[in-house]
Amino acid sequence: MSLTVESVGERGLIARLRCRAGTPPDWVALGIGDDAAVIQPKRGSVDVVTTDSLVEGVHFRREWSKPQAIGHKALAVNLSDLAAMAATPRAALLSIALPLSLSLGDFDELVEGFASLAERERLPLVGGNLTRSPAPLVVDVTLIGTAHPRRILRRDTARAGDALYVTGSLGAAATGLFHLRDGTPRSGLDADGMACINRYDRPEPRLTCGVQVGRNRAASACVDLSDGLVDAARQIADASGLGVVVDAAALPVHPGARAFAAAAGLDATRIALSGGEDYELLFAVGPRQLRAFHAVTARCGDLCVTKIGRMTRETGCWLAIEDRLEPLGEGFSHF
């Protein structure tokens, strides 16, 4: 019989977490183990704080995603929020509600998924909370980031005439979720299909891109695509008191999403517009920022950016298809 989290107990689990977390950097005055963690703020900077949770049965299923992927994703979705603010992550809190039947191996894997991404981003785990759960596994992450106060990217500061740019590609995570739901055997998937599952399971926060665009003031506004492009475009438009036009033909649809849509008789554009969890960034870029924006994003490794629309003075959200405008539709709601 394999060990469960119950058999190891709270202190045993905290000891395992602490061991995996390693030695924090010197600006962490007090890490895991006290009533709270103590962090030295960066001089001349502001704190940028965010929290987001993954709930079993709502955001993931253990039949579909391995514990490592769940741990990775719980951190990645929060890093994406900081990326969208152009903030550099500085410290993480990890709070988990654990079903008592969870195996110790699964707990360790979940921690490993979280810790290896944290390590890559040089992000110390400074505290958190472990409790039992009567049913679902719930992973709640809080991040404290830092940024220069005038280099932050907000969502309510877009201007009419700004161009809209999105990083990477769209529809991959939604396609990955379709494959997982349908139980498509992985042997039946090509590299693009596998990339979609991987995007769903292990989203890649666009930290370098967000931070560099913010530092260089190369965009007027930004949000991340947690709930899909339509939702993100609406968020920028509503918050800025503007309208938006998205150009259907310009959308960088992921090839795996395109292939899946063709095979399933679905509209690839709709998947790219409404599919959530791609965790790309959507920027509003002013005419005088374009040059800097392209210079900065060209330095962000392989990550491409695509112009997909523009902000308009008249409110209303539209999709341009060939010569006509259609309503953009509604974004995703968690309820």
Add this chain to the structure above:
Amino acid sequence: MSLTVESVGERGLIARLRCRAGTPPDWVALGIGDDAAVIQPKRGSVDVVTTDSLVEGVHFRREWSKPQAIGHKALAVNLSDLAAMAATPRAALLSIALPLSLSLGDFDELVEGFASLAERERLPLVGGNLTRSPAPLVVDVTLIGTAHPRRILRRDTARAGDALYVTGSLGAAATGLFHLRDGTPRSGLDADGMACINRYDRPEPRLTCGVQVGRNRAASACVDLSDGLVDAARQIADASGLGVVVDAAALPVHPGARAFAAAAGLDATRIALSGGEDYELLFAVGPRQLRAFHAVTARCGDLCVTKIGRMTRETGCWLAIEDRLEPLGEGFSHF
């Protein structure tokens, strides 16, 4: 039929939260509504961050506790962690996983319980997260506090010979929980019994006391009593590499706990030692700090402090009963 959280939807709920949260102070550069919140750190201070969650069926039951009490308690237990570090709370994040069947009235009451305590402590709600839950209600709170770096109270800095002091009284919350479990009718409870239920439902974080003791360097170490006195004493002893002797006769047992123990044939001392959730503070106070400690705590309103033991050079945790020493026993585990 009454409205549920599902019928209002995520944005409607966020709008309600935002409305109740009111206008944040000017050091909150960006509050609810963006990908993350932006806070101006206090100059010359460190950030003190903590997170703690309440899970339905583990930490509370909706049959026993009203939504207002749940909201209050979710914040109070986190404030207690900051109090134990001598940190002043500065900003809160509130993350709730909501069963879709939760009535809108209950949601509003929960928010009200949280917000009225936050208001009293002048603590702005700057962000958070709402998601649905397949089963239990989960309330996760993160607080960012501030303190002078050399005025923080840790748990690993007690010294041999320090006296142990506890605030307020012990065993009240555990007694309140007994009454709720037993379904004792409130009409059958006297004022002390009602006070116990109230302590369980609406714990009172000892913020002023913790912060003042820290500012005046009037203690060498501190923890809060979330999991009972035995656990707290062990935490200080283990972290500081010391032992501890608790004096049974000195324990400030709450009169409601004493009356309940007498009626139920239980040991009042055991309830005071092991009963969790009193959220009092336990201080280790050095001989040269005693004068300042008493001067400071005398200014903390009606809150009394009681000397209940001492830290010893030899490791081991003991209970002094009359002339003999007994092992102190184990603290509470969440698993």
